[in-house]
Amino acid sequence: DTGVSQDPRHKITKRGQNVTFRCDPISEHNRLYWYRQTLGQGPEFLTYFQNEAQLEKSRLLSDRFSAERPKGSFSTLEIQRTEQGDSAMYLCASSFDLFRPDTGELFFGEGSRLTVL
Amino acid sequence: EDKVVQSPLSLVVHEGDTVTLNCSYEVTNFRSLLWYKQEKKAPTFLFMLTSSGIEKKSGRLSSILDKKELFSILNITATQTGDSAVYLCAVIADSGYSTLTFGKGTMLLVSP
Numbered sequence: 001d002t003g004v005s006q007d008p009r010h011k012i013t014k015r016g017q018n019v020t021f022r023c024d025p026i027s028e029h030n031r032l033y034w035y036r037q038t039l040g041q042g043p044e045f046l047t048y049f050q051n052e053a054q055l056e057k058s059r060l061l062s063d064r065f066s067a068e069r070p071k072g073s074f075s076t077l078e079i080q081r082t083e084q085g086d087s088a089m090y091l092c093a094s095s096f097d098l099f100r101p102d103t104g105e106l107f108f109g110e111g112s113r114l115t116v117l
Numbered sequence: 118e119d120k121v122v123q124s125p126l127s128l129v130v131h132e133g134d135t136v137t138l139n140c141s142y143e144v145t146n147f148r149s150l151l152w153y154k155q156e157k158k159a160p161t162f163l164f165m166l167t168s169s170g171i172e173k174k175s176g177r178l179s180s181i182l183d184k185k186e187l188f189s190i191l192n193i194t195a196t197q198t199g200d201s202a203v204y205l206c207a208v209i210a211d212s213g214y215s216t217l218t219f220g221k222g223t224m225l226l227v228s229p
Contacts, residue, residue, distance in 0.1 A: 004159075033216055042121075042205050042219030043160070056216070091159065105151060106217060108159035 002026060004109035006092050012115045013082055020078045021112040025094030032075050033106065034067055035091040036060070043091055049075060082116045089113050119144040123206050123220035131228055134196050138223045140206030141188040148209040150182055150189050151217065155203040163191070163204075196227045 005024045013019050025032045030051050035043035046065070047057045051072040064082075069075040079086055090113075093106040120143040130136055142150065149167045153160035164173045166182035166189060173180050177196075182189045193200055203224050207217035 040221065042207070042221050043217075045216050045218070048216055105162040105165055107162070110158040 004092055004094055004107050006090075006109040006112050008112055009110065010113045010115075012117065014117050015084060016081055018078065018080045019082060019114060020076055021090050021092075021114075022074060022076050023092030023109060024074045025092070026107055027073070029094035029096055029107070030072070031095045031097065032069055033093045033095075034075070034077050035093065037089045037091055037111070038087075046077075079114075082114075084116045087114055087116045119208065119210055119218045121206055121208050121218050121220035123204075123223050125223060126221065127224040127226070129226045129228060130196055132196060132198060134227075135192065135194045136196060136225065138191040138193075138204050138206075138225070139188060140190070140220055142206075142208045143187065144208050144210035144218070146211030147184065147187075148211060151207045151209070152180055152189070152191050153205040153207065155205055155222065156201075160205055193225075196225075198227050198229055201225060201227045 004026060007022045011019055033048040034046040036046055037043045044060060045058050046061050047067050048055060049069040052069050064080045067077045089111040091111045092109045095106045122141050124139045149165055151165045152163040154163055164180045169182055169184040177194045180191045191204060203222040205219055205222045207219045209217055
């Protein structure tokens with residue numbers, strides 16, 4: 001399968017614990033994005049990488065959230081000291097350069113669903 | 118702050134009906150508008166629109182962009198139960214993050 005893959009698909013944790021999600025993008029894509037989606041809402045941008053450089057972070061991203069893409073391939077998103085409000089679907093996506101009209105779409109993974117008890 | 122507003126938020130139709138979904142936006146330095154279909158999991162890409170007035174078609178789905186009035190519509194003709202999904206509209210603009218700003222989506226239910 002050459003799509004975007006995410007792991008784990010589901011995670012249930014107790015408040016205060018740390019969790020880490022992994023994303024493996026499509027191998028030819030240089031951009032990798034993290035989004036968060038809650039019920040009844042569209043995906044909200046969290047952060048994105050161009051190769052290994054983290055170029056933008058949303059104001060939504062508190063300091064409990066950290067993302068890395070150490071070798072410009074897979075990425076991890078860590079949430080420290082989880083809170084119930086962190087419960088959401090965390091979507092990873094990858095793309096070529098978004099501003100190229102012929103290759104502009106994002107390809108999404110199936111998401112990692114987090115439930116914080 | 119970039120805004121993308123979709124309407125209606127939800128819609129129930131009968132199989133065979135035609136539906137029109139709306140997306141309006143307020144962004145600075147608009148680049149493109151994209152439509153996605155989301156069933157239970159990942160959004161899947163439908164269309165990317167960059168130029169006004171040029172209709173994009175794929176089977177029973179079509180979409181068009183009006184950059185003067187700042188909106189797009191997504192049409193689905195002869196709806197089928199498999200069209201039931203959330204349809205997401207998203208915009209790429211220079212003013213915001215270098216990524217997509219999504220609307221809340223329109224939840225479409227096609228009943229048999």
